[in-house]
Amino acid sequence: MWRRQQALLRRLRPLRTVAQSPPPWAGGGLGCYYGSASEGRKAKTAPLQARGMVDKFRMRAKGGDGGSGCVSLRRSRSDRQGRPDGGNGGKGGDVILECSRSIWDFSGLQHHMRGGRGGNGVSKNQIGTRGSDKIAQVPVGTVIHLVEGEQPSFAVNKPTRALDPWDIPGAAEHSSASSNQIDNAGMRGFDGGLSRRHISPEHNTDGYGTEKESNTQSGKYLHTCSKPGFSNTDCDARTYPHQEDMDEKGQTESEDEEFWEDEDEFDIDKEGEEEEEEEEEQNLQYSVAEMTQPGQRLIIARGGEGGLGNAFIMKEMRPSKAYRQEKISRLSSGQSGTETFLILELKSIADVGLVGLPNAGKSTLLSALSRAQPEIADYEFTTLRPNIGSLTYEDYFSVKVADIPGLIKGAHENRGLGHAFLRHIERTKVLAYVLDLAATLNGRKGIPPWEQLQDLVTELEHYQEGLTRRPSLIVANKIDEEGADEMYKELKRRVQGVPIFPVCAILQEGVPDLRIGLRNLMDDSDPQGIDLRKITVH
Numbered sequence: 001m002w003r004r005q006q007a008l009l010r011r012l013r014p015l016r017t018v019a020q021s022p023p024p025w026a027g028g029g030l031g032c033y034y035g036s037a038s039e040g041r042k043a044k045t046a047p048l049q050a051r052g053m054v055d056k057f058r059m060r061a062k063g064g065d066g067g068s069g070c071v072s073l074r075r076s077r078s079d080r081q082g083r084p085d086g087g088n089g090g091k092g093g094d095v096i097l098e099c100s101r102s103i104w105d106f107s108g109l110q111h112h113m114r115g116g117r118g119g120n121g122v123s124k125n126q127i128g129t130r131g132s133d134k135i136a137q138v139p140v141g142t143v144i145h146l147v148e149g150e151q152p153s154f155a156v157n158k159p160t161r162a163l164d165p166w167d168i169p170g171a172a173e174h175s176s177a178s179s180n181q182i183d184n185a186g187m188r189g190f191d192g193g194l195s196r197r198h199i200s201p202e203h204n205t206d207g208y209g210t211e212k213e214s215n216t217q218s219g220k221y222l223h224t225c226s227k228p229g230f231s232n233t234d235c236d237a238r239t240y241p242h243q244e245d246m247d248e249k250g251q252t253e254s255e256d257e258e259f260w261e262d263e264d265e266f267d268i269d270k271e272g273e274e275e276e277e278e279e280e281e282q283n284l285q286y287s288v289a290e291m292t293q294p295g296q297r298l299i300i301a302r303g304g305e306g307g308l309g310n311a312f313i314m315k316e317m318r319p320s321k322a323y324r325q326e327k328i329s330r331l332s333s334g335q336s337g338t339e340t341f342l343i344l345e346l347k348s349i350a351d352v353g354l355v356g357l358p359n360a361g362k363s364t365l366l367s368a369l370s371r372a373q374p375e376i377a378d379y380e381f382t383t384l385r386p387n388i389g390s391l392t393y394e395d396y397f398s399v400k401v402a403d404i405p406g407l408i409k410g411a412h413e414n415r416g417l418g419h420a421f422l423r424h425i426e427r428t429k430v431l432a433y434v435l436d437l438a439a440t441l442n443g444r445k446g447i448p449p450w451e452q453l454q455d456l457v458t459e460l461e462h463y464q465e466g467l468t469r470r471p472s473l474i475v476a477n478k479i480d481e482e483g484a485d486e487m488y489k490e491l492k493r494r495v496q497g498v499p500i501f502p503v504c505a506i507l508q509e510g511v512p513d514l515r516i517g518l519r520n521l522m523d524d525s526d527p528q529g530i531d532l533r534k535i536t537v538h
């Protein structure tokens with residue numbers, strides 16, 4: 001166990017070091033940028049230029065442990081021996097990712113998440129509370145890669161059913177659950193809110209070996225939360241603190257402190273970091289799940305089942321006298337929650353991707369096409385994170401358009417903002433190359449539109465071979481500028497094979513035709529991509 005923990009720690013170490021190295025877009029591949037939660041928090045107050053989008057994130061999740069089953073004997077005047085009435089432990093909470101439209105990136109996430117521990121069972125056959133679920137909201141388009149642990153699974157949104165009287169906590173002895181396994185199927189139906197009213201023993205884990213007695217209205221109770229080697233302890237339930245306090249304590253103070261400890265361990269021992277990262281990438285299971293619909297829920301770590309109380313064991317399993325003690329002590333401990341290591345990656349989902357050099361007018365075009373209101377300014381790299389707008393046609397056909405930060409020549413060598421944002425157009429159906437017709441006009445020292453196109457195509461191909469074969473069109477922007485008409489004619493002469501739309505995004509001229517062009521491209525059965533050979537530069 002210790003060795004495994006150490007191995008896990010070593011694996012997490014590269015995370016901190018990479019996360020610390022600004023800027024967020026530095027690097028490529030899966031080792032590129034794993035933002036830290038604190039960085040994300042800082043980012044909210046930082047000036048725009050320093051603000052970065054956290055679109056890759058490492059996360060370690062552990063389901064809450066199941067609560068222990070209670071061993072308790074109810075004695076009365078007529079029954080001196082006592083009748084077993086210890087309740088089952090509650091199930092541990094799950095760790096869940098929830099897809100949300102209102103979240104942009106992973107900056108609000110925590111690297112470590114853990115479900116709440118299930119409450120221990122109590123006498124009078126009262127089941128322990130269900131541990132609280134931990135829910136983290138992630139943006140639409142989140143892709144999950146699994147480094148280690150169980151495959152995550154989507155939660156099925158079942159309608160809340162009417163409460164079955166037999167599900168009421170305290171009615172566990174009527175459950176028809178199998179007697180041979182710890183299958184708390186019946187317990188799963190219990191709502192933590194109901195059992196939360198019941199009070200659970202705080203010190204039922206440390207009362208072994210002592211036997212105290214107390215009277216309650218209905219009789220005397222002998223109970224304990226079981227661990228191997230237990231003996232019955234008699235406790236007065238009214239003296240115990242509320243279950244929620246115990247959850248907190250159980251979770252943060254006493255159990256698995258190492259789970260949280262490694263936050264501080266990230267910085268030390270950089271040796272072998274690269275090997276670890278390489279090894280991690282080798283073991284990585286890519287795209288085990290994708291969050292594409294708002295409201296979707298993915299369980300990434302499951303809470304452990306609660307242990308069985310002696311009432312259930314005695315009634316349903318009827319162990320022989322010789323094995324009774326052993327069986328009770330074995331079945332009454334709650335199961336551990338599952339543990340996973342994940343890498344979350346954000347790949348925005350859009351139908352059309354706008355690509356262009358900085359200042360070409362992509363954001364202005366997005367706001368002309370849709371109701372999106374991205375940041376627009378006459379300096380380069382105004383856009384630091386992808387913006388997505390929705391373009392709706394008369395027949396209610398809707399197209400999502402993504403504007404990503406500007407690319408420059410050499411982006412694959414990390415110039416400008418690098419390639420990191422291209423993942424957001426990886427899944428688009430159509431590419432729209434936005435070219436600035438006025439880049440060289442009126443004494444400006446930019447590059448001519450056909451060269452802009454050549455640079456963009458080269459960069460896209462560096463990022464992913466074949467990406468530019470996707471259906472494409474060209475937006476020749478800033479047609480309103482003096483001399484832009486000639487530039488447009490020259491562009492048409494030099495670039496063959498793809499439709500070119502002259503547009504003035506700022507005045508929305510040519511935008512209706514562009515909308516039709518995009519629609520045609522989406523519907524086209526044989527659309528064309530861009531071929532570098534069909535661009536004449538010299």
Ligand SMILES: Nc1nc2c(ncn2[C@@H]2O[C@H](COP(=O)(O)OP(=O)(O)OP(=O)(O)O)[C@@H](O)[C@H]2O)c(=O)[nH]1
Binds near residue numbers: 378
């Ligand atoms: N004359 C003219 N200027 C335009 C037009 N479209 C955009 N601009 C201007 O060009 C400048 C850059 O526009 P943005 O939309 O921010 O360009 P961008 O491509 O998103 O820039 P980055 O965020 O750096 O990638 C702004 O000053 C706009 O006002 C246009 O059609 N005509």
